[in-house]
Amino acid sequence: MNQISKWIIYTIVALFLLAVPFIMSEFFTTMMVRVLYFSLMAVAFAFLASQIGLVSLAIPAFLGLSGYTIAILETREIMFFPYSAMAAIVVVLFVSAVFGIFANRSKGIYFIMLTLILGQIIWAVARQWASVTNGVNGLIGISTPDAMQFNVFGANVGFYYVILFTFVLIVWAVLALTRSSFGMKLKGIRESESRMIMLGYRVSRLKWVAFVISSLVAGIAGVFFVYFVGVMHPSAIDLDSSAMVLIAGIFGGVYSIIGAVLGMSIVQTLEVVLNAYTQRYLIIIGIMFLLVVIYAPKGLMGLIYKNKYMKSLYDKWYKGRKDS
Amino acid sequence: MNKKFHYFLFTVPMVFVLAIATACAEDANDDDNNDGEAAEEEMSIGLVGPMTGGFADYGEKAHRGVELALDEVDNTIAGYEVNLVVEDSQADAEQLTTSLDSLHQRDEVDVIIGPSTGDEGEAAASWAQDHEDVLIMPGYSAAEDMTMRAASDNLIRAGWTGTQTIYHFGKFVHDELGHDRIAMVGQNYAYPWDQAAGFKRGFYENGGEEVHTIWHETDILDFSSIMNELQSISDDYDAVLLNSGGADTIAFWGAWEQYGMGEYYPQLLGGTNVADIPILEEVTDNFEGVYSSMHYSEDLDHEENMQFRENYADMHDEEADGIALQGYDTMRVIIDALETTGGDTSDVNALTDEIMAMEVDDSPRGSFYxxxxxxxxxxxxxKEVQMVDGELENQVIDTYEEVSQFGPYEGLEEEYMEQPNNSADFPADTAEEYFEELEEYFGQEYIDELEENDGWE
Structure with a gap:
């Protein structure tokens, strides 16, 4: 495929995404927003999973941290957007920096266990510390800031555009990161941690930075989550949510960031579409997941990358190689 | 050939995305067309609640109640055929918001019944404030704030609040059963907190001295340590109040019998959901004699209730209970209102006016407004659990008429809402501390009046 047709495809996709609020129904736009903030979580997950091979179950915990920070600050009228969002990001960075110190000493199953514990601690605090988090009642009444509510051609679609641009920017940045020298070092750790130590790289520091970056992306997802849903509730960060991110990641392909986004889109879309027809939709999603794991262990993206052109894109996006 | 296959693999996900996109777009178009052509025949009503998971009973039973009410009118309201759209909220606040958005935007529904659990209720109240063009009538959610601190005109509840059903039970336990000190075992979340709060208010203000609360996590199912604790303090307390519901209640009763707790505490009391029919079917006959309070009892012997229970059993092959009743009543209120307004669901203001002015006197639970x-x-x-023809059944032994969500605090609504939300430690565990709080929010005058009347009038 030549350069021109590639740009034509990019333009069509970009135009479609920009035009969504006008050519599609309001419902479709709402679902796009939902898919986008969940996909940010998937990106955070896939960045760690694909680059250093660490499976984190604490992704929703960081969404929860930033979401709860905003919800607490705004419902108590202490701070408002943009300061509340900044405070949320600072909290996320701080907690992930502290926790990263513990997490970067572990790998494999121990990393999964540590992040599981972190996720459960934050979930339990959200549930139990009722005087601050309002416990299982959740915090309600967080409204979307005016800065995210501007009109375009008379339609109130500001939120969609803000999250779309943030999303594209983050995905672009994360992809750029994976093919930078930093990304190469991370992949080195994934392949052989001991060899990287022997070569003189400060492995635990690299892992720490990657962990903080992943948490930051999840934290940004939390900002959009809380402003869009307007409710912060412990169920958003429970074990089910961690499992949902994990399932979406495996669905789309653990070794690909684009794959995680695709997986999350499919899982979320299926949930909403099937829910309208049957109350047993979770079974259908489960069976599909089973099929993917058996027949396409690298996920849907694994299937797609069998295509030569897509493979060259993969190399270019993740490994920095030019079209071969 | 091989290359073609690769293109095929590439096309599959693309087609998938396009298919979803067009499906959504077509749905929207279809609805637009319906408005013009077929609108005279069909009307959509949304129903949302937990249909899967541990709370599924609360959503599904409300659903069955709604189905019965619709069946009675032949699925037709004011000449329109009713299309009931059901969404699963998984007892999850975020999922609930998505479900409400789906119903509102995809199915263009103006009237929604649900949700059915407390935390979902809070989220629904928040959503209702942002969507004034949709009427929401909760299924079984009992969170106080939905119709108090977070009340909105377009959210009307034909159901109950966690405190409403139990204020007078506190009075009853002190005045009629003569208990002064109660040990309460409850699940540690919002609904039992509300129940504890309502009970304590009625209990202390009519002379009770102490309610010792023991909170535990939901679904612990192992009550050994709690039984030990209860045994060790049995000299200090007159009775135990079990403030929970569902599987925990059945497990609690199992441990209660195993540890021979009947010797330590002759009297067991229950929260609103404790003497629910599914639980009565599971517990042993010694459960006889448990007192509880509710806004419905299956043994009410007026015509409407008999009819309701019979029809419900015919349709769904199970006994009707409070949850089914609320689905049924809520749907009937909506049917009545829509009949009067000629089946126009889009004018939510007219609908809410109609419902707010309604006085329902033919509900299976009695009358309400x-x-x-x-x-x-x-x-x-x-209610007291009694053995009737070899089966445990609730029998009404006392009735408190026309209780509002503020219970005894009529005329003090503002003061009541000034207080913090009910929680594990609010209101306090002893009468002494409780009256200090009471003075802070309701003033000395209210306490003097209580003393003068020796409790509530």
């Missing part, structure tokens, strides 16, 4: 916040004012029944 709505207060200015949109919460039903209804009779509260004190």
């Amino acid at each position: 709505f207060d200015e916040y949109g919460q039903a004012v209804q009779d509260i029944y004190i």
Whole structure:
């Protein structure tokens, strides 16, 4: 495929995404927003999973941290957007920096266990510390800031555009990161941690930075989550949510960031579409997941990358190689 | 050939995305067309609640109640055929918001019944404030704030609040059963907190001395340590109040019998959901004699209730209970209102006006009407579990008429809402501390009046 047709495809996709609020129904736009903030979580997950091979179950915990920070600050009228969002990001960075110190000493199953514990601690605090988090009642009444509510051609679609641009920017940045020298070092750790130590790289520091970056992306997802849903509730960060991110990641392909986004889109879309027809939709999603794991262990993206052109894109996006 | 296959693999996900996109777009178009052509025949009503998971009973039973009410009118309201759209909220606040958005935007529904659990209720109240063009009538959610601090005109509840059903039970336990000190075992979340709060208010203000609360996590199912604790303090307390529901209640009763707790505490009391029919079917016969209170009792012997229970059993092959009743009543209120307004669901203001002015006198639970916040004012029944023809059944032994969500605090609504939300430590565990709080929020005058009347009038 030549350069021109590639740009034509990019333009069509970009135009479609920009035009969504006008050519599609309001419902479709709402679902796009939902898919986008969940996909940010998937990106955070896939960045760690694909680059250093660490499976984190604490992704929703960081969404929860930033979401709860905003919800607490705004419902108590202490701070408002943009300061509340900044405070949320600072909290996320701080907690992930502290926790990263513990997490970067572990790998494999121990990393999964540590992040599981972190996720459960934050979930339990959200549930139990009722005087601050309002416990299982959740915090309600967080409204979307005016800065995210501007009109375009008379339609109130500001939120969609803000999250779309943030999303594209983050995905672009994360992809750029994976093919930078930093990304190469991370992949080195994934392949052989001991060899990287022997070569003189400060492995635990690299892992720490990657962990903080992943948490930051999840934290940004939390900002959009809380402003869009307007409710912060412990169920958003429970074990089910961690499992949902994990399932979406495996669905789309653990070794690909684009794959995680695709997986999350499919899982979320299926949930909403099937829910309208049957109350047993979770079974259908489960069976599909089973099929993917058996027949396409690298996920849907694994299937797609069998295509030569897509493979060259993969190399270019993740490994920095030019079209071969 | 091989290359073609690769293109095929590439096309599959693309087609998938396009298919989803067009499906959504077509749905929207279809609805637009319906407005023009077929609108005279069909009307959509949304139903949302937990249909899967541990709370599924609360959503599904409400659903069955709604189905019965619709069946009675032949699925037709004011000449329109009713299309009931059901969404699963998984007892999850975020999922609930998505479900509400789906119903509102995809199915263009203007009237929604649900949700059915407390935390979902809070989220629904928040959503209702942002969507004034949709009427929401909760299924079984009992969170106080939905019709108090977070009340909105378009959210009306034909159901109950966690405190409403139990204020007078506190009075009853002190005045009629003569208990002064109660040990309460409860699940540590919002609904039992509300129940504890309502009970304590009625209990202390009529002379009770102490309610010792023991909170535990939901679904612990192992009550050994709690039984030990209860045994060790049995000299200090007159009775135990079990403030929970579902599987925990059945497990609690198992441990209660195993540890021979009947010797330590002759009297067991229950929260509103404790003597529920599914639980009576599971527990042993010694459960006889448990007192509880609710806005409905299956043994009410007026015509409407008999009819309701019979029809429900015919349709669904199970006994009707409070949850089914609320689905049924809520749907009937909506049917009546829509019949009067000619089946126009889009004018939510006219609908809410109609419902708020309604006085329902033919409900299986008795009669009820709505207060200015949109919460039903209804009779509260004190029930005792008795053995009738070899089966455990609730028998009404006392009735408190026309109890509002503010219970005894009529005229003090503002002061009541000034207080913090009910929680594990609020209101306090002893009468002494409780009256200090009471003075802070309701003033000395209210306490003097209580002393003068020796409790509530």
